Amino acid sequence: MPLSRVGVIGLGVMGRPMAANLLRAGFRVSVHARRAAAMAPLVAEGATAFDSPAAMAAGCDAVITVVTADADVQQVLFGAGGVAEGLAPGSLVIDHSTISPATARACAARLARQSVQMLDAPVSGGEAGAIAGSLSIMAGGDADAFERARPLLQAVGRTLVHVGDCGAGQVAKAANQLAICVTLQGMAEAFCLAGAQGVDPQVLLDSLRGGTTASRMLEVMGPKMASGDARAGVESRLHWKDLRIVLDAARRAGVALPGAAIATQTFSALQKAGGERLDSSAIVRIVRRD
Amino acid sequence: MPLSRVGVIGLGVMGRPMAANLLRAGFRVSVHARRAAAMAPLVAEGATAFDSPAAMAAGCDAVITVVTADADVQQVLFGAGGVAEGLAPGSLVIDHSTISPATARACAARLARQSVQMLDAPVSGGEAGAIAGSLSIMAGGDADAFERARPLLQAVGRTLVHVGDCGAGQVAKAANQLAICVTLQGMAEAFCLAGAQGVDPQVLLDSLRGGTTASRMLEVMGPKMASGDARAGVESRLHWKDLRIVLDAARRAGVALPGAAIATQTFSALQKAGGERLDSSAIVRIVRRD
Numbered sequence: 134m135p136l137s138r139v140g141v142i143g144l145g146v147m148g149r150p151m152a153a154n155l156l157r158a159g160f161r162v163s164v165h166a167r168r169a170a171a172m173a174p175l176v177a178e179g180a181t182a183f184d185s186p187a188a189m190a191a192g193c194d195a196v197i198t199v200v201t202a203d204a205d206v207q208q209v210l211f212g213a214g215g216v217a218e219g220l221a222p223g224s225l226v227i228d229h230s231t232i233s234p235a236t237a238r239a240c241a242a243r244l245a246r247q248s249v250q251m252l253d254a255p256v257s258g259g260e261a262g263a264i265a266g267s268l269s270i271m272a273g274g275d276a277d278a279f280e281r282a283r284p285l286l287q288a289v290g291r292t293l294v295h296v297g298d299c300g301a302g303q304v305a306k307a308a309n310q311l312a313i314c315v316t317l318q319g320m321a322e323a324f325c326l327a328g329a330q331g332v333d334p335q336v337l338l339d340s341l342r343g344g345t346t347a348s349r350m351l352e353v354m355g356p357k358m359a360s361g362d363a364r365a366g367v368e369s370r371l372h373w374k375d376l377r378i379v380l381d382a383a384r385r386a387g388v389a390l391p392g393a394a395i396a397t398q399t400f401s402a403l404q405k406a407g408g409e410r411l412d413s414s415a416i417v418r419i420v421r422r423d
Numbered sequence: 424m425p426l427s428r429v430g431v432i433g434l435g436v437m438g439r440p441m442a443a444n445l446l447r448a449g450f451r452v453s454v455h456a457r458r459a460a461a462m463a464p465l466v467a468e469g470a471t472a473f474d475s476p477a478a479m480a481a482g483c484d485a486v487i488t489v490v491t492a493d494a495d496v497q498q499v500l501f502g503a504g505g506v507a508e509g510l511a512p513g514s515l516v517i518d519h520s521t522i523s524p525a526t527a528r529a530c531a532a533r534l535a536r537q538s539v540q541m542l543d544a545p546v547s548g549g550e551a552g553a554i555a556g557s558l559s560i561m562a563g564g565d566a567d568a569f570e571r572a573r574p575l576l577q578a579v580g581r582t583l584v585h586v587g588d589c590g591a592g593q594v595a596k597a598a599n600q601l602a603i604c605v606t607l608q609g610m611a612e613a614f615c616l617a618g619a620q621g622v623d624p625q626v627l628l629d630s631l632r633g634g635t636t637a638s639r640m641l642e643v644m645g646p647k648m649a650s651g652d653a654r655a656g657v658e659s660r661l662h663w664k665d666l667r668i669v670l671d672a673a674r675r676a677g678v679a680l681p682g683a684a685i686a687t688q689t690f691s692a693l694q695k696a697g698g699e700r701l702d703s704s705a706i707v708r709i710v711r712r713d
Contacts, residue, residue, distance in 0.1 A: 257634025269633030292633025304620040308613035315609025318682040323598035329676035330594040343559030343582025344547025348638030386619035391685045392608040
C-alpha cells in the first residue's frame with residue numbers, strides 16, 4: 134500500500150522546506166510543532182496542524198522526524214503523547230535527524246515491537262539542499278521499508294542510498310560529518326599558516342580554488358574563513374554535536390580517529406569561546422588563536 | 424623584452440608535459456636532463472637538448488625548474504655547472520617545484536646578486552592538469568617578474584595567482600598541501616569508521632558523493648580508498664615531503680597545526696610500511712591498521 138498521509142515533526146531550517154517539498158509532491162502532509170508560528174506557513178500551503186505527535190501520527194501512514202539530537206528523537210517518538218502512541222501497525226517512521234547509530238538502532242527495535250518499521254535516514258546538503266529538494270539521503274533499515282519510503286525520499290532528496298541495516302544510515306552520516314569537520318580543520322590550518330606568513334587570505338582562497346582542493350566545502354566555507362564573516366550557515370554547535378556522535382561511534386567500534394579528535398577539540402574551544410551559533414568556518418579563529 | 428627562449432630542467436611527471444605545452448605555445452624550448460631518454464620525446468617535438476644546466480641557461484631568457492625537493496633546486500641552480508653559472512643578467516628563473524618558503528627566499532636572494540629575478544611558482548592540479556595545461560599556479564616574487572613570466576605561465580596553467588613577495592607562492596602551496604593532506608586524513612577516517620561498523624566502502628562513497636563532501640579530492644581519491652587500489656596517482660612520499668615543508672613553515676611562523684601533525688604521522692607510518700610509492704589514498708591502510 135503506497136504511503137500517502139505523511140506527518141512531519143521538526144519544522145526547523147531543514148524540516149520546514151522538506152515538508153513544503155512533500156506538499157508540492159502531492160502528499161497529504163500533517164505537521165506538529167510546539168509553536169503554532171512554525172506550522173503557519175505550511176498550513177497556508179495545505180498542511181494540517183496537530184496538537185501532539187500522537188494525534189498527528191494516528192492519521193498517518195508515515196511519520197518523518199527532523200530534530201536535533203538523540204534525546205529529541207527519543208522524546209518525540211516515545212515521550213508522553215509521542216509518535217509511538219498514535220502509530221498504527223504497519224506504518225513507517227523515517228528519521229532524518231543526525232543521531233548516534235546506537236540510538237537509531239534502539240529506536241528501531243522499540244518500534245518493531247509494535248510492528249512499525251523505521252528508517253534512519255540522515256541527510257547531507259544543508260538548507261540549500263533542503264529547499265531545492267536535492268539532499269543526499271543515507272538510509273539504514275529493511276530494504277522493503279526503503280522501497281516503501283522511496284517516493285517520500287524522492288520528494289526531498291536527489292541522491293538516495295540504502296546503506297544497510299538499521300543504524301547504517303547514521304554510520305554513513307557520521308562518516309560524512311567526520312570528513313567535513315576534519316576538512317574544515319585542514320582549511321582553517323591552511324588559512325592560519327598562510328596568514329602567519331603574511332599571505333592575504335583572499336589571495337590564498339583564489340589560489341586554492343583553481344587546484345586540487347577545489348570543492349563544494351571550499352566554495353561555501355572558504356570565503357567565510359577568508360573574510361571572517363561567520364554568520365551561520367551551519368551553526369558550529371551542530372557540527373560539534375555530530376563530532377560527539379563520531380567519537381562515540383569510534384569508541385564503540387574500537388577505532389582510533391586522531392583527526393576527528395583534533396577537530397572535536399577545535400570545535401569544543403569554539404563553543405566555550407561563545408561561538409555556538411556562529412558558522413563552523415569560525416573555527417579558524419580558534420586555530421589562529423585570535 | 425618578451426621572453427622567448429625558455430629552458431626547462433626536471434622532465435618528470437609534471438615537467439615533461441609542461442615543456443611540451445611551452446613548445447606548443449611557440450616558445451623556443453631548451454631542455455637538460457641527466458638521462459638522454461627523458462629528453463628524447465621533447466627533442467622530437469622541437470626542443471634542443473643540452474649537456475649541463477649552465478650550458479642550457481646561457482642561451483635562455485628564462486629557466487624553468489620542476490624538480491622534487493629543496494636540495495634538488497639548490498643543486499640545479501647553484502651546483503657545479505648549475506643554472507646560475509650560465510644565466511645572463513636580466514634573465515628570469517621560475518621554479519615550479521614545491522619546496523620550503525625559506526629555501527625559495529634564499530635562492531631568490533642569491534640570484535638577485537647576479538641581477539636575475541626568481542619566481543617561486545609551485546603548481547597544483549597534478550599530472551592531469553600538467554598535460555591539459557590547466558594547472559593552478561601560485562607565484563611569489565616581484566610583480567614585474569610575474570608580469571614578464573605571464574606568457575610562460577599561461578602556456579602551462581589556467582589559474583595564475585600572484586600571491587605576494589618571494590616565498591609567498593610556496594607559502595600558498597604549503598597551505599594547499601596542508602588542506603589536501605588533512606582532508607585525506609578525514610576521508611581515511613571516514614572509511615575506517617564506516618567499515619568498522621559494517622558499511623560497504625563503495626556504498627559509503629556513493630552516499631558521500633551526493634552531499635556536502637563532494638569534491639575533486641573525493642572523486643579522485645574516494646574510489647581508490649574504497650577499492651584499495653593504491654597505484655599512484657600522487658606517490659605518498661611526495662605528500663609526505665610536502666608535510667615536512669608545512670611543519671617546518673609552521674615551526675618558523677610559531678603556529679600550532681595539530682591536523683597537519685596528525686596527517687604527517689599517518690603519512691610517516693605509511694612510508695615505514697613500504698608505501699612510499701603507493702598513492703596517498705593508501706593512508707587508509709594505516710588509519711584502519713590493516
